[in-house]
Amino acid sequence: MSTLRRRVLGSSGDSTPSPSPSPVLAPSKGEPVTLIPNSQLKKLKGKKSKRRQWLIFTLGGIFGLVVAAFFANQHDVINLEGLVDFNLDSLMDVIPAGVVKDAKDITRHEREAVQYDSFSVGLHLRSQGVKAKHPVIMIPGVISTGLESWGTEEASRQYFRKRLWGSWSMMRALVVDKKSWKRHIMLDPITGLDPPGVKLRAAQGFDAADFFITGYWIWSKILENLATLGYDPTNAFTAAYDWRLSCRGLEQRDNFFSRLRSHIETGVLTSHEKVALISHSMGSQVLFYFLHWVEAPDNGGPGWVEKYVDSWINVSGSMLGALKGLPAVLSGEMKDTAQLNAFAVYGLEKFLGKDERCEIFRNMPGVSSMIPKGGEAVWGNKTWAPDDLPGQNVSFGTFINFRESNSTESPGNLTVEESIDYLLEHSDTWYKDQVLENYSHGIAQTSVEVEMNEQNPRKWINPLETRLPLAPSLKIYCFYGVGKSTERSYFYREDTDPFSRLNVTIDTSLSSGPVDRGVVMGEGDGTVPLMSNGYMCTKGWKIKRFNPAGVQVKVYEMPHEPDRFSPRGGPSTGIFYRPNLHQSLHLTLTGDHVDILGRSSLNDLILRVAGGKGDQIEENYVSKIREYSDKVKIYEEDKYRRRPTAP
Numbered sequence: 001m002s003t004l005r006r007r008v009l010g011s012s013g014d015s016t017p018s019p020s021p022s023p024v025l026a027p028s029k030g031e032p033v034t035l036i037p038n039s040q041l042k043k044l045k046g047k048k049s050k051r052r053q054w055l056i057f058t059l060g061g062i063f064g065l066v067v068a069a070f071f072a073n074q075h076d077v078i079n080l081e082g083l084v085d086f087n088l089d090s091l092m093d094v095i096p097a098g099v100v101k102d103a104k105d106i107t108r109h110e111r112e113a114v115q116y117d118s119f120s121v122g123l124h125l126r127s128q129g130v131k132a133k134h135p136v137i138m139i140p141g142v143i144s145t146g147l148e149s150w151g152t153e154e155a156s157r158q159y160f161r162k163r164l165w166g167s168w169s170m171m172r173a174l175v176v177d178k179k180s181w182k183r184h185i186m187l188d189p190i191t192g193l194d195p196p197g198v199k200l201r202a203a204q205g206f207d208a209a210d211f212f213i214t215g216y217w218i219w220s221k222i223l224e225n226l227a228t229l230g231y232d233p234t235n236a237f238t239a240a241y242d243w244r245l246s247c248r249g250l251e252q253r254d255n256f257f258s259r260l261r262s263h264i265e266t267g268v269l270t271s272h273e274k275v276a277l278i279s280h281s282m283g284s285q286v287l288f289y290f291l292h293w294v295e296a297p298d299n300g301g302p303g304w305v306e307k308y309v310d311s312w313i314n315v316s317g318s319m320l321g322a323l324k325g326l327p328a329v330l331s332g333e334m335k336d337t338a339q340l341n342a343f344a345v346y347g348l349e350k351f352l353g354k355d356e357r358c359e360i361f362r363n364m365p366g367v368s369s370m371i372p373k374g375g376e377a378v379w380g381n382k383t384w385a386p387d388d389l390p391g392q393n394v395s396f397g398t399f400i401n402f403r404e405s406n407s408t409e410s411p412g413n414l415t416v417e418e419s420i421d422y423l424l425e426h427s428d429t430w431y432k433d434q435v436l437e438n439y440s441h442g443i444a445q446t447s448v449e450v451e452m453n454e455q456n457p458r459k460w461i462n463p464l465e466t467r468l469p470l471a472p473s474l475k476i477y478c479f480y481g482v483g484k485s486t487e488r489s490y491f492y493r494e495d496t497d498p499f500s501r502l503n504v505t506i507d508t509s510l511s512s513g514p515v516d517r518g519v520v521m522g523e524g525d526g527t528v529p530l531m532s533n534g535y536m537c538t539k540g541w542k543i544k545r546f547n548p549a550g551v552q553v554k555v556y557e558m559p560h561e562p563d564r565f566s567p568r569g570g571p572s573t574g575i576f577y578r579p580n581l582h583q584s585l586h587l588t589l590t591g592d593h594v595d596i597l598g599r600s601s602l603n604d605l606i607l608r609v610a611g612g613k614g615d616q617i618e619e620n621y622v623s624k625i626r627e628y629s630d631k632v633k634i635y636e637e638d639k640y641r642r643r644p645t646a647p
Contacts, residue, residue: 118221121603122228125611132230133612134276134310135267137260138238140209141281141316141594142367144218145240149184151199159184164200174351182356185244186363189430192249192438201242201254206233208240221598222278225607235271237263243282244364246438247289247461257293261300264308274310276610280597281528284317285369285461291469292460306471311609315602316480316525316593318370319463319540320378320532321441323399323416324487325370329431330423331495332358333506335487335519355501362431365438373441373462375417377633378531382415386631387488387522387531387624393513396522401491403510409494409503417441426503440465446637447545463536464634468547476553477609478537479602481591482623484560486524491515523623525560527593530623531632539629545637554614557622558601560591 146166149159162169164184173181188195202208209219219238226236239260241250250256267275279287294300324334332354352360361367372379379385380397388395398413400422405412414422420441424432440458444450444465453459453466460466468474495505506518514520523530537555541547596602608614 118224119228121600122225122607125604125607126228130229130607130611130613132226132235132610134273134610135264135271136226136231136236136610137264137267137275137277138209138219138222138236139260139277139279139283139287140219140238140240141283142243144209144280144283145243146203146208147185147200147242147244148203149199150201151184151197153197155180156184156198163203166203178351182360186360187244187365189363189428189434192246192365192434193253200244202240204238204240206238209238217598218594219597222603222606225603226610229607229611231610235267237267239263241286243366246365246369246434247286247293248438248457249365250286251293257290257299260290261294261304268308274308276311276313277309278313278315278606279317280315281318281593282366282369284314284319287312288319288463289457289460292454292466293457295454295469302470305469305474309471309474311475311477311614313606313609314476314478314537315606316528316533316596317478318528318532319536320374321372322370322528322532323372323379323489324527325367326372326399326416326419326423327490327506329358329361329368329371330419330426331492331502331505332356332361335521353500354505358502362427365434368435369439369461371420371423371435371439371441372416372532374443374464374535374632374634375441376415377443378464378535379416382413387529387628394520396488396520399489401489403491403493403507410492443634444545447548450545463540463546467545468541468549468551470549471551472549474549474551475609475614476537476541476551477605477614477617478534478553478555479596479605480528480533480557481525481560481593481596481599482523482530482533482557482625484524484526484591485521486526486529487519488522488524488529489520491518491520525591525593525596530625531628534623534625535629535632538625539632540634543634543636554617554619555625556605556617556620557625558591558596558599558620559622 146163148161148163149156150161151157152160159169159173164170164173164181170181173184183195184198184200186195187193194200206219206223223236239256241256242254245253251258264275264277277287291305294304295302327333376397379399380388380395382398383395385396388397394401397415399416400414400419402410402412404410409426411422424435438458440462442462442465444453450465450467468476491507491510492504493507495502497505508517510518525533534555534557536546537553541551541553547553590596590599605617608616
């Protein structure tokens with residue numbers, strides 16, 4: 001029995017939780033209650049926090065010693081033969097009793113929080129009369145979908161039906177047999193499909209996306225809360241897909257869009273209600289492509305979306321790409337690798353060097369869909385960017401910067417548009433062809449051009465070159481986090497490593513002012529920059545040629561304010577959405593790109609839309625996205641003749 005089913009149905013008896021309007025655990029009947037002042041409460045919390053911080057530091061130190069010993073042993077610095085008889089019990093014997101007690105306390109606290117808080121949002125809404133209405137289809141992002149092997153060739157049999165992405169099997173395969181893991185995870189560079197003798201497929205069902213690896217939840221919180229409203233596998237479905245493939249490859253190899261269309265039509269047929277589509281991250285790009293594909297004459301035809309889709313819930317959608325996607329395919333790097341300390345870099349390079357990472361990313365055409373769209377109009381030129389801050393010394397408009405420009409490898413500072421050209425010029429022909437055959441990064445300036453692009457599948461993933469479907473009753477909700485530092489530009493240098501196959505690498509020696517080890521941070525959700533999350537929802541889809549049917553679009557931004565002692569936001573710091581009142585009920589309050597899926601207010605918003613109460617949602621802006629969007633150099637068609645000059 002799955003974890004979700006156990007939690008919903010219980011192991012025995014009637015375990016249906018009673019509705020509760022509050023997520024606060026009530027005291028037991030007859031239990032004495034003591035009132036204390038806020039100042040005393042803060043002191044108590046402070047003591048607990050310090051203990052937790054000390055515990056995390058201690059356990060982290062022990063883990064670090066084990067890892068250090070592992071790497072040192074590879075170079076015969078020390079001998080680990082004495083650890084043959086090492087076991088967990090012996091480790092517990094030497095850890096101070098106070099540390100063990102703190103670990104048990106934290107575990108018990110987190111378990112109690114999960115057992116209650118996981119369902120509290122749905123229980124609260126159920127008590128208000130909200131129940132399942134629209135069938136729900138979920139389209140996950142990159143990290144969300146596990147990939148499992150179905151190959152039967154000799155080299156693949158050991159991995160049969162094991163996940164080579166999204167499980168501990170992946171980690172084991174990477175460590176034990178890296179060459180075989182790479183062969184399985186990379187697609188054929190010419191066809192963009194399966195290489196000979198290898199067959200990886202997206203895991204299916206709720207299990208495909210609820211957890212990435214054991215203990216690291218992705219969609220599980222949303223599934224748990226949907227279940228409290230009456231959702232189950234008969235009216236909810238996860239449209240998992242192989243995110244390595246281009247959108248064209250998804251239909252060519254897996255018939256993904258045909259199957260998605262079938263699921264939606266079945267949901268409407270059985271429930272007599274239009275569906276609510278929920279997409280996250282890259283899944284929003286895939287869904288946007290589908291909305292064009294399904295309206296094509298041979299696939300569903302004009303009017304299909306109006307007939308079958310009630311709403312699109314766009315969660316942290318990378319509609320204009322993710323800036324970190326470009327350095328990933330240029331040099332196999334991003335902030336997560338550039339800002340590691342020397343020891344961590346050594347460990348990472350030992351398993352997967354940056355040239356290997358670059359090779360893997362380029363052999364996944366789907367990853368290249370994250371290359372930013374909109375060029376200088378959205379991301380800025382060499383002197384200006386719409387999201388530049390007052391007093392900023394260097395504009396975000398120069399996306400790749402070289403301190404030394406003395407060769408074709410380091411030609412000078414480059415804008416986003418120039419950086420894409422630079423990438424393609426310094427790539428193998430097969431990769432350049434893959435990008436140009438599947439993606440486009442420009443802007444359509446007229447409605448005539450937009451309508452022409454509706455016939456060109458290469459344009460369907462770019463919302464600045466195509467339009468929303470002609471579905472006037474469709475409703476779009478854009479929910480995303482803000483306030484977490486996100487990669488905005490980079491400093492590069494020539495790669496002088498004689499063993500590297502790359503031309504350039506991030507200049508990690510540079511740290512000054514806003515530059516941290518070669519990376520310049522801006523605004524966003526930690527992965528996707530604010531301009532990609534918010535521009536289309538705030539301004540782009542208010543431009544007539546991109547939304548001629550006048551589809552309603554609402555924006556709800558959520559600030560990143562996590563519990564400092566919980567790596568994923570914590571179970572006790574957050575808010576429910578309350579229409580008109582905006583009253584607070586404490587739960588998870590992270591705006592991180594992935595962790596936001598467990599945020600209480602996001603779950604509340606999703607459940608309201610699924611339950612047919614989306615009209616209760618009022619827009620909420622926290623960032624300056626409206627100000628930035630007004631500075632973007634994309635205009636209504638009749639204004640292009642008199643558009644303002646660049647500053």
